[in-house]
Amino acid sequence: MTSPSLAKLTDDLSQPLDQTALRSVDRAIGELRRGDPVLVEDLEGRLALALSVEAVTAEALEELRKSAGAAPVLAVTRPRAVAIGLPGQQAPVVTLALTGGLDADAIHALVDPTRRTSEGPGPTLSVAPAELGTREGAAVALAKLARLLPAAVVAPVRPPRGATAGTWAAKHDLMLVRARDILDYQTHAARTLTLVGDAAVPLVDAENTRVLAFRPPDGGVEHLAIVIGDPSAQDGPALVRLHSECFTGDLLGSLRCDCGDQLRGAIAEIARQGSGIVLYLAQEGRGIGLVNKLRAYQLQDEGFDTVEANEMLGFDADERVYLPAAEMLRQLGFSQVRLLTNNPDKLRQLARCGIEVIDRVPHVFPSNGHNEAYLKTKAERSGHMF
Structure with missing residues (x-):
């Protein structure tokens, strides 16, 4: 019997693509990163202005x-709500109000645990009524897509009688985006990856290598397939490594993680076995982005482990998605793989996306004196099999 999660994914993948929707979300991401508000519309046609908390000033x-004509609320994720002293929250996004109203300093103190504030009593919190519907959830999801802190200031908007969402947005020079399009964005973007580059790139440990670049339809950052040797589905399941980009580990040789060792080790092992693929996925910091990863490092230096640091920032322990990996494998002609990994979640996620994992190949490297706690957290908190 098909599981509910797989059934939902299959249903999502069966829906027709709307290229206009993808472009509107991409443009809204840009607006949010520039510090401008966007107008979010839910399925019932209700509107709200959303502003990234990183752009909040008085x-x-x-x-x-x-602009909204209404008092805004602060929308945060459930992990962040728990971190600031509001346990027992069930909704994935919680809307907060402050006694006396929101102010910029209180917002920054509530959403950014790395921000240093003056000593004194914190703001008095209350959970705001959830009358915004899906708009606050979509606003936080948009902030995540923009690789910003996962929170937003959201204010309901009631246009004058006779005004449409489009005319009101145009009058106020705002980008209008539908909540549903934001929430479906990652699924739909992954479905339409396009091969845009393919070249031979001889590597130190694998001279017979090609690098293929797959671009999402919104023009975002490409995912890469590092194809070593000449793998063919006719020869059986390919040996595959899913590797999320890590600027600090892959490029700088950071000792805080084992990412650089895993990348170079995978290339060498695949070459040794004859052929296979490393999928280099554009999802830095387990999907939270480089800046947020640096914030997480700061929290780790204060004593939090990897999982706790992500949750302190308001993220889930792992925000990565594997639909792009599955789509790339399908375009390369593979529906079955031998997966080079220690992470059981990758096995489950690929299976959800329609790729059969025939075998798990262990991929273990010794600690280096700096990453013992990181590797211990992987094993104890995330179930990695070392």
Whole structure:
């Protein structure tokens, strides 16, 4: 029997693509990263202005109030709500109100655990009524897609009688984006990856190597397939490594993680076995982005482990998605793989995406004196098999 999660994924993948929807989300991501608000519309046609918390200043907050004509609330993820002292939350996104209203300093103190604030009592919190529907969830999801802190200031908007969402957005020079399009974005973007580059790139441990670049339809960052040797589905399941980009480990040789060892080790092992593929996925820091990963490192230096640091920032322990990997494998002609990994979640996720994992090949490297705690957390908190 098909599981509910797989059934939902299959249903999502059966829906027709809307290229306009993908472009609108991509443009909204850009607006949010520039510090501008966007207008979010839910399925019922209700509207809300959303602003990234990283862009909040006293002036920006006042402008948001004036434009919306209503008091904004702060939308945070459940992990962040728990971290700031609101346990027992069930919804994935929680809306917060402050006694006396929101102000910029209180917002930054509530959403950024790396921000240093003056001593004194913290703001008095209350959970705001969830009358915003899916709009606050979509606003936080958009902040995640933008690789910003996963929180947003959201204010409901009620346009004058007779005004449409489009005309109101145009009048206020705002990007209008549908909540549903934001929430479906990763699924739909992964479905339409396009091969845009393919070249021979001889490597130190694997001279017979090609690198193929797959670009999402919104023009975002490419995912790469490092094809070693000449793997063919006719010869059986390919030996595959899923590797999420790690600027600090892969490029700089950081000792805080084992990513560089895993990448170079995978290339060498695949070459030794004759052929296979390393999928280099554009999802830095387990999907939270480089800047947020640096914030997580700061929290780890204060005594939190990897999982706790991500959750302190408001993220899940692992935000990665593997639909792009599955789509790349399908385009390369593979539906069955031998997976080079220690992470059982990768086995489950690929299976959810329709790729059969025939075998798990262990991929273990010794600690280096700096990453013992990191590897211990992987094993104890994330179930990695070392």
